[in-house]
Amino acid sequence: MILAILKRLLMLVPVLIGITLLSFLLLQIMPGDPASRAMGTRASAEELQAMRELWGLDKPLWVQYLYFLRDCLTGSFGVSIFHKQPIITLVAERLPYTLAIVAYSTVIALVIALPFAILAAANRGRLADVAIRQVFVVLIAVPPFWLCYVLILGLALGMGWFPTGGVGEGLLENLHRLFLPSLVVGLSTAALIQQSLRAALIDTMQADYIDTARAKGLRRREVFLRHVLPNSLISTISIIGVRISWIIGGTVVVEKIFSAPGLGSLLIDAIVSRDLPVIRGLTVFFAIMVVLVNLITDICYALADPRVRLE
Amino acid sequence: MSLLSIRDLRTEFQSPSGVARAVDGVSFDVAPGEIFGIVGESGCGKSATCRSILRLFGGAQAKVAGGRILLEGAGDLAAMPERELAQVRGRDVAFIFQDPLTALNPTMRIGKQIAEVILRHRKVGRTEARAQALQLLRDVHVTSPERRLDAYPHELSGGLRQRVVIAMALALRPKLIIADEPTTALDVTVQDQILRLLRERRDSLGASIILVTHDLGVVSQICDRMAVMYAGRLVESGRVREVLDAPSHPYTRALLAALPGQTGRDEELTPIEGAPPSLISPPPGCRFAPRCALAQPRCREGGPPPLLSRKGLAAGHLDACILNEAADAAA
Ligand SMILES: Nc1ncnc2c1ncn2[C@@H]1O[C@H](COP(=O)(O)OP(=O)(O)OP(=O)(O)O)[C@@H](O)[C@H]1O
Numbered sequence: 001m002i003l004a005i006l007k008r009l010l011m012l013v014p015v016l017i018g019i020t021l022l023s024f025l026l027l028q029i030m031p032g033d034p035a036s037r038a039m040g041t042r043a044s045a046e047e048l049q050a051m052r053e054l055w056g057l058d059k060p061l062w063v064q065y066l067y068f069l070r071d072c073l074t075g076s077f078g079v080s081i082f083h084k085q086p087i088i089t090l091v092a093e094r095l096p097y098t099l100a101i102v103a104y105s106t107v108i109a110l111v112i113a114l115p116f117a118i119l120a121a122a123n124r125g126r127l128a129d130v131a132i133r134q135v136f137v138v139l140i141a142v143p144p145f146w147l148c149y150v151l152i153l154g155l156a157l158g159m160g161w162f163p164t165g166g167v168g169e170g171l172l173e174n175l176h177r178l179f180l181p182s183l184v185v186g187l188s189t190a191a192l193i194q195q196s197l198r199a200a201l202i203d204t205m206q207a208d209y210i211d212t213a214r215a216k217g218l219r220r221r222e223v224f225l226r227h228v229l230p231n232s233l234i235s236t237i238s239i240i241g242v243r244i245s246w247i248i249g250g251t252v253v254v255e256k257i258f259s260a261p262g263l264g265s266l267l268i269d270a271i272v273s274r275d276l277p278v279i280r281g282l283t284v285f286f287a288i289m290v291v292l293v294n295l296i297t298d299i300c301y302a303l304a305d306p307r308v309r310l311e
Numbered sequence: 312m313s314l315l316s317i318r319d320l321r322t323e324f325q326s327p328s329g330v331a332r333a334v335d336g337v338s339f340d341v342a343p344g345e346i347f348g349i350v351g352e353s354g355c356g357k358s359a360t361c362r363s364i365l366r367l368f369g370g371a372q373a374k375v376a377g378g379r380i381l382l383e384g385a386g387d388l389a390a391m392p393e394r395e396l397a398q399v400r401g402r403d404v405a406f407i408f409q410d411p412l413t414a415l416n417p418t419m420r421i422g423k424q425i426a427e428v429i430l431r432h433r434k435v436g437r438t439e440a441r442a443q444a445l446q447l448l449r450d451v452h453v454t455s456p457e458r459r460l461d462a463y464p465h466e467l468s469g470g471l472r473q474r475v476v477i478a479m480a481l482a483l484r485p486k487l488i489i490a491d492e493p494t495t496a497l498d499v500t501v502q503d504q505i506l507r508l509l510r511e512r513r514d515s516l517g518a519s520i521i522l523v524t525h526d527l528g529v530v531s532q533i534c535d536r537m538a539v540m541y542a543g544r545l546v547e548s549g550r551v552r553e554v555l556d557a558p559s560h561p562y563t564r565a566l567l568a569a570l571p572g573q574t575g576r577d578e579e580l581t582p583i584e585g586a587p588p589s590l591i592s593p594p595p596g597c598r599f600a601p602r603c604a605l606a607q608p609r610c611r612e613g614g615p616p617p618l619l620s621r622k623g624l625a626a627g628h629l630d631a632c633i634l635n636e637a638a639d640a641a642a
């Protein structure tokens with residue numbers, strides 16, 4: 001197992017070389033001169049030249065790439081033109097918030113999805129199943145910004161139950177403060193999990209070994225909890241994995257509305273301010289996260305299903 | 312006195328194209344310690360009959376729509392509420408499914424799966440249940456049983472898995488074991504071992520076995536009595552030697568000519584012309600009439616003919632052919 005994990009991590013190396021090269025070249029072919037884009041149109045020629053030298057933009061392309069590679073390897077991922085700070089510092093400031101949303105929203109999603117998936121599977125094709133599906137389809141379809149405002153207007157401003165945003169101190173306060181943004185992210189995760197878990201439950205309930213379990217005389221609840229549910233949950237692992245990869249960089253709207261600093265808004269801000277090193281560094285960082293989440297997903301699979309081995 | 316007495320059993324499957332009467336008025340008895348074989352073409356309702364006894368229909372929309380399933384000491388299983396029937400399952404009546412590759416939970420260790428049935432019905436602790444599971448694996452001749460307890464199903468061969476399934480079925484020393492094609496999914500050599508194992512356990516435990524099979528060789532080898540099923544009904548039943556040596560119903564005769572393995576010599580197999588009828592709207596009269604070479608116009612009238620004893624046949628040898636009925640009347 002450990003060996004397999006190390007092997008997988010080793011396989012990361014060529015992947016990362018590819019990703020760094022790609023993100024470097026893609027931003028290189030963006031039109032315009034990075035220095036003037038960063039400095040604005042009113043900068044003088046000398047200022048621009050100084051800027052280019054400072055950021056190594058006057059060097060040949062391959063040298064610039066090597067610089068970038070060095071920055072990635074030393075873990076700084078480059079320095080932000082706008083913030084004048086190593087990108088890893090910027091990431092470190094925002095990562096806790098993003099990870100908190102990841103964990104919190106996933107827990108919320110599971111708490112919501114589990115009972116509704118079970119209810120829907122048990123009443124397949126009947127009113128409850130159809131109604132649940134409709135509600136979750138709507139939840140996937142509503143734009144997150146709309147959901148954010150409805151929740152803020154209703155639960156935060158209206159009822160005064162929750163703060164409208166920001167980040168607080170300590171676990172308890174943040175559980176309270178981050179509830180609404182996590183709910184917004186968690187609801188669509190819940191919809192995804194509910195759909196896939198419902199299908200998995202229905203599938204598993206028809207498996208031969210469920211008949212075997214019933215033939216032993218097990219009660220309905222025992223059959224469900226020991227045989228149907230565990231085997232069905234395995235298939236939702238990958239859904240959760242994919243969803244977490246997305247949440248890490250994809251919650252800009254929620255971060256903006258709840259005025260909370262996450263990785264998504266860091267990327268958008270960098271794009272707006274043309275902070276090329278940040279865009280580049282974050283791209284590589286996100287790629288690493290996706291690969292890592294994938295690896296963790298596969299490890300979870302291998303742990304949950306004895307038939308699956310980590311390759 | 313019979314252990315199991317099935318009377319006029321009717322089982323319906325709900326399907327998109329209508330209600331299939333998979334079992335349509337089936338009656339038979341199984342004596343204590345007896346191995347009762349059921350044969351018939353695919354789709355004639357053998358599995359449905361077996362599954363009706365314990366009301367195990369997988370994911371299918373099916374129900375026992377009528378009849379009685381009288382189990383000695385337990386009462387009518389067909390009328391029993393689900394909770395009560397759950398007590399009978401595994402304890403009084405055990406089920407061995409066709410495919411050992413899918414009959415075991417892939418994510419649960421073998422030992423735990425066997426222990427589960429013991430823990431459900433006996434007041435014993437986990438260690439004791441595990442010890443009993445180990446002994447059960449020994450009883451069904453699983454090699455290095457200690458190691459297998461902690462194995463997962465996929466780590467075992469098909470034959471070993473079927474032994475595990477049998478061990479599980481035998482755990483509570485049930486009075487009746489229902490084995491629905493227990494060897495169809497296995498290699499020929501393994502098939503033989505499994506059948507011998509079943510008979511051996513029957514001999515030592517005194518349980519009755521209902522054995523569904525397509526292999527008449529198997530029937531003549533290990534069954535005491537048998538029934539021939541066609542389109543949801545029994546067309547002939549009796550002691551194995553009598554039915555196989557002097558088949559009385561035209562369908563049985565056609566089946567014997569079509570299925571391999573009866574006598575062991577090189578037989579010429581003649582498939583039965585045509586296909587079994589739909590169970591959603593079966594033909595009137597004898598259901599075999601449309602395919603029967605001997606069929607007369609009156610074979611195609613009225614309800615399906617009942618299973619009756621005949622003058623020329625041994626006691627307990629029944630068949631359901633209208634033509635034999637007429638012969639009786641003439642004699
Ligand atoms: N899952 C199902 N859904 C709908 N109808 C079914 C289902 N299973 C069985 N049936 C109906 O019941 C009939 C009898 O099926 P059954 O499985 O009992 O046949 P069988 O004699 O066991 O055949 P085989 O030899 O192939 O196992 C079928 O012809 C079909 O009409």
Ligand SMILES: [Mg+2]
Pocket residue numbers: 357358359491
């Ligand atoms: Mg069958």
